[in-house]
Amino acid sequence: MSNYKAHIMICSGTSCKASESENILEAFREEIEGHDGKFKVLKTGCFGFCAQGPIVKIYPDNVYYVKVKPEDVKEIVEKHLIKGEKVERLLYEDPKDRVKLVVHDEMEFYQKQYRIALRNCGFINPENIEEYIAFSGYEALGKVLTEMTPQDVVKIVKDSGLRGRGGGGFLTGLKWELAMKSPGTEKYIICNADEGDPGAFMDRSILEGDPHSVLEAMAIGGYAIGANKGIFYIRAEYPLAIERLKIAIRQAENEGLLGKNIFNSGFDFTIEIKLGAGAFVCGEETALIHSMEGLRGEPTKKPPFPSESGYKGMPTSVNNVETYANICPIILKGSKWFSSIGAENSKGTKVFALAGKVNNVGLVEVPMGTTLREIIFEIGGGITDGKKFKAVQTGGPSGGVITEADLDTPIDYESLKAIGSMMGSGGMIVMDEDNDMVEIAKFYLDFTQDESCGKCTPCRIGTKRMYEILERLTNLEGDMDDLQKLKDLGNMIKDTALCGLGQTAPNPVLSTMRYFPQEYEAYAKREKTKSYRIDAEKCIGCTACIRVCPVNCITGKVKEAHIIDESACIACGACFTACKFGAIIKP
Amino acid sequence: MYYTVLELTQENVEGGRNLKNAKGKFVDLDTKKLDREKIDELDEYIDSLEDQKGSLIHILHKGQSLFGYLPENLQIYISRKIDIPAAKVNGVVSFYSFFTQEPRGKHTISICMGTACFVNGSDKIFNELKRELNVENNKMTEDGLFTLKDIRCVGACGLAPVVMVDDQVYGHVKVSDVSEIIKKYREED
Ligand SMILES: Cc1cc2nc3c(=O)[nH]c(=O)nc-3n(C[C@H](O)[C@H](O)[C@H](O)COP(=O)(O)O)c2cc1C
Ligand code: SF4
Ligand code: SF4
Ligand code: SF4
Ligand code: FES
Numbered sequence: 001m002s003n004y005k006a007h008i009m010i011c012s013g014t015s016c017k018a019s020e021s022e023n024i025l026e027a028f029r030e031e032i033e034g035h036d037g038k039f040k041v042l043k044t045g046c047f048g049f050c051a052q053g054p055i056v057k058i059y060p061d062n063v064y065y066v067k068v069k070p071e072d073v074k075e076i077v078e079k080h081l082i083k084g085e086k087v088e089r090l091l092y093e094d095p096k097d098r099v100k101l102v103v104h105d106e107m108e109f110y111q112k113q114y115r116i117a118l119r120n121c122g123f124i125n126p127e128n129i130e131e132y133i134a135f136s137g138y139e140a141l142g143k144v145l146t147e148m149t150p151q152d153v154v155k156i157v158k159d160s161g162l163r164g165r166g167g168g169g170f171l172t173g174l175k176w177e178l179a180m181k182s183p184g185t186e187k188y189i190i191c192n193a194d195e196g197d198p199g200a201f202m203d204r205s206i207l208e209g210d211p212h213s214v215l216e217a218m219a220i221g222g223y224a225i226g227a228n229k230g231i232f233y234i235r236a237e238y239p240l241a242i243e244r245l246k247i248a249i250r251q252a253e254n255e256g257l258l259g260k261n262i263f264n265s266g267f268d269f270t271i272e273i274k275l276g277a278g279a280f281v282c283g284e285e286t287a288l289i290h291s292m293e294g295l296r297g298e299p300t301k302k303p304p305f306p307s308e309s310g311y312k313g314m315p316t317s318v319n320n321v322e323t324y325a326n327i328c329p330i331i332l333k334g335s336k337w338f339s340s341i342g343a344e345n346s347k348g349t350k351v352f353a354l355a356g357k358v359n360n361v362g363l364v365e366v367p368m369g370t371t372l373r374e375i376i377f378e379i380g381g382g383i384t385d386g387k388k389f390k391a392v393q394t395g396g397p398s399g400g401v402i403t404e405a406d407l408d409t410p411i412d413y414e415s416l417k418a419i420g421s422m423m424g425s426g427g428m429i430v431m432d433e434d435n436d437m438v439e440i441a442k443f444y445l446d447f448t449q450d451e452s453c454g455k456c457t458p459c460r461i462g463t464k465r466m467y468e469i470l471e472r473l474t475n476l477e478g479d480m481d482d483l484q485k486l487k488d489l490g491n492m493i494k495d496t497a498l499c500g501l502g503q504t505a506p507n508p509v510l511s512t513m514r515y516f517p518q519e520y521e522a523y524a525k526r527e528k529t530k531s532y533r534i535d536a537e538k539c540i541g542c543t544a545c546i547r548v549c550p551v552n553c554i555t556g557k558v559k560e561a562h563i564i565d566e567s568a569c570i571a572c573g574a575c576f577t578a579c580k581f582g583a584i585i586k587p
Numbered sequence: 588m589y590y591t592v593l594e595l596t597q598e599n600v601e602g603g604r605n606l607k608n609a610k611g612k613f614v615d616l617d618t619k620k621l622d623r624e625k626i627d628e629l630d631e632y633i634d635s636l637e638d639q640k641g642s643l644i645h646i647l648h649k650g651q652s653l654f655g656y657l658p659e660n661l662q663i664y665i666s667r668k669i670d671i672p673a674a675k676v677n678g679v680v681s682f683y684s685f686f687t688q689e690p691r692g693k694h695t696i697s698i699c700m701g702t703a704c705f706v707n708g709s710d711k712i713f714n715e716l717k718r719e720l721n722v723e724n725n726k727m728t729e730d731g732l733f734t735l736k737d738i739r740c741v742g743a744c745g746l747a748p749v750v751m752v753d754d755q756v757y758g759h760v761k762v763s764d765v766s767e768i769i770k771k772y773r774e775e776d
Contacts, residue, residue, distance in 0.1 A: 013742075014741065014742035014743055015742060015743040015744070015745050015746065018741070018743040018746060018749070018756035018758065019743075019746065019756070019758065050743075050744065050745035051745045053745060196739075197702075197740075198700070198701040198702055198739035198740045199701040199702030199703045199704075199705075199739075199740050199744060200740065201740060201742040201744065204742055205742075236648060236685050237685070237738070237739075237741075238742075274644075274645070275644060275645060275648055276644075276683075276685075277644055277647070277648065277683030277684070277685035277686055278683050278684035278685035278686075279682060279683050279684060291644065292641075293641050294640060294641045294642055294643035294644055294679070295643075295679065296678055296679055296682040297682065297683075353744065355702070355703035355744035355745070355747065356702070356703050356706045356707070356744075356747075357706060357707070361703070361744055361745040361747075362745065393702070396702070427702065429702045429703060429706060430706075431706050435706055439710075440705075440706070443702070443705050443710075444702075447739075453682070548762070548763045550715055550718065550719075550762060550763070550765075550766075551718075570714060570718075571711070572711045572714065572715060572762045573708060573711055573762065574711075574761065574762040574763050577761065578763075
């Protein structure tokens, strides 16, 4: 990298791309033309700090610019790159003491993080294999193929204590051992990149930011279990990740790091991509295998487990993207190093997609055992608009809510389960005092009943019944009996559904009922109102609300208290946001 | 010659051969009406595949990208081409939400109903979109200009709530922004 005087790294993860990072890239390309190639513009994967995007980093100065706009580019080039002065106004400002910070390590967002899976994200150009190789890329594969037996690989992964990051938390080394020992003429190793949790983007960011780390680990896994074929199952909704994967596979093949006789070891390994088509249940491993065979993605009963009979009836290991992203460092640094990080029964780190009503929305990777409070209030910078924290949901539609009382719970598989939630794949949604927990539960249930594959009755009919009850409650047509019915149905579905989707679908409802019973009762007793109202005492008659109401249901004269026609109000909340005087009362 | 048959549901094709029991609307199954050029491209793609039956989902992706949607006659065409029963093809098409059997408007307006967007009020934006466009989810407006669609997390949660019109992302959308956004595209036409 040293021929260049400076490198300009631009985040091209989905979130920054959405906010114009492509145009910034173009603007830089134009601006630096005519500087004899002294500067180079690079696209990188997600830096993680999405709330501050688009982010531009300048190397080797290590300066971190936030919320950059295409029109800022000229100034960065003229001031920073040519004159060597920082552009103060684009530096990140610490929200606590308003001090401008230059390098990312100083920011609270990064300070508590520990990056293993995300080690290269934001540091390398994901479309260039040479940069990956410069950061120890393909060294682990070389070591495995030239110095280790498959048994050695299984042992080191087992000893590290790495557990699957896709949600189940099964020991990865043990899964590989089972597949290794299963007899079969052909075996398969699969990467599960279906990432169905709506509101999570960890796996996508890894694939967009560091695709080679996953390919390399799949080859290592293939060698361990005796598979010569790796298959990527990825959602069609992730076009950028698919594109980067294709590029990475091609580059690895050209370099001889995939294909025949890799590192002269006699080991052949190829990787193929299969596209999903938008079905949450396809993330479940047996359903995923059916979908890969071109069928409807319906789960089947386990056993047999895929490690005995999976793709095409052959021994198959299905592992998650983030799980793979941990493999190479374990091979290079050893199992002791890995198991020294994290908590008692949950080793290493976990990546979370922190989102919702939190200031620093983004990707965070923390050692297991970090508390939820640290993640939300230190790394996450607290709740937006100074509102009060209400709950946080982990585990997506399969998980549950966690309240203030449990915020000091350390993050590990067992502790989260004990408080009625779960680790899940890494979605972490923060809710504030304005969020209605019954509506949240209904939202998740709408998702799961919509995504139910319909194969077994408890899930297909049961979740629909639960949803109907919630509809009735929120329409103020329910009663107290409905609450008991909800609970009974939920527990019945948990006990009898065939696959993980159904077995966990009632969790969001049951956990919100457990922690927020009063909100359910308010609906059941029909004490809740549905429309917005105006507090005549506070209203000064500024007419701001009238102008934003999409259904024109607010009336009032200038400087007189306004009134909302409650029968016409669609509860859109626009007036609430518009009123500067706190005169609008939420339902 | 062309003919119409009942909707390609599992029940109709497998169980309900007796037309009296069949449910649904009549649909056009004439594969000759399909655009020749696009069919040639699809054929070329299918012929290049090793395992055609196992690649049904990929073939459907290709079909949808060529035709914009997967009409019944295209499903029949694919089923004959790779020798899989039409009901099975339709079973796969209807299982996956990415596939659509209805034509799309000129612009697709997608509202993110991922969790991060939902807790930031995307349901309210969704209602406003439905109202402003006078259309239901997954349907096309009468003038053929827009199709409204809910999607799950586009990965821009930092910008929640998010609306996408085709590939253009609008972040931090407020209820009062909706009519502005739509107006822009209406005026372009
Ligand atoms: C309904 C359902 C959805 C799932 N979705 C995913 C997913 O999107 N990604 C994933 O890696 N695992 C998902 N899983 C877990 C997989 O079945 C499987 O356990 C995992 O891919 C194994 O990889 P790991 O051991 O590395 O975690 C899902 C499970 C269920 C029941
Ligand atoms: S629990 Fe639901 S998703 Fe799973 S097999 Fe049964 S119906 Fe399908
Ligand atoms: S909530 Fe929406 S519809 Fe109801 S009064 Fe306010 S702006 Fe009008
Ligand atoms: S915006 Fe607030 S203060 Fe102004 S008229 Fe409406 S309710 Fe009254
Ligand atoms: S939930 Fe809408 S972008 Fe993630």
